Amino acid sequence: MSVSITRFTRKQILAEGTVTADGTEQTVLEAQGIMNLEGYVDLSEMTNGDTVTLRRYVKIQQDAEYKLHGEETYVGIQAQPLIRFPPMAGYYGIKITLKQTSGTYKNFPYQFFKEI
Numbered sequence: 001m002s003v004s005i006t007r008f009t010r011k012q013i014l015a016e017g018t019v020t021a022d023g024t025e026q027t028v029l030e031a032q033g034i035m036n037l038e039g040y041v042d043l044s045e046m047t048n049g050d051t052v053t054l055r056r057y058v059k060i061q062q063d064a065e066y067k068l069h070g071e072e073t074y075v076g077i078q079a080q081p082l083i084r085f086p087p088m089a090g091y092y093g094i095k096i097t098l099k100q101t102s103g104t105y106k107n108f109p110y111q112f113f114k115e116i
Helices: none
Strands: 011-020 026-031 036-042 051-058 067-075 082-089 094-102 107-115
Touching: 011 026, 011 036, 026 036, 026 107, 036 094, 051 082, 067 082, 094 107
Parallel strands: none
Antiparallel strands: 011 107, 026 094, 036 082, 036 107, 051 067, 051 094
16 A cells, blocks of 8 residues: 655745846845745746846855856746746755846836745
8 A cells, every 4th residue: 555645835935126237247046044935937928139138046055155156047038938936945045046248127027935
């Protein structure tokens, strides 16, 4: 006989809003004291000629600097514009940034959750 255990998690919105690009690397979200962070950034306003870079940083020691965990660059119109950030574990800090490097500056809605 096998026993199956299902784990249900609840999520709480940690941050939501819109970033208006200005050509600099802008912080979309910076959070500390969390265990699992996940969310979305909407790139549906991008048009031909636009370039956007999304970066993830993590701080693994209390007094340390953020270290780059990963980055992706998106160019032009996106066939799948809702970019998902899969669950990231962190405690001392996680930071998500957005930088639009070409094209007319756009608005980028976002929404991030944490497990509770």
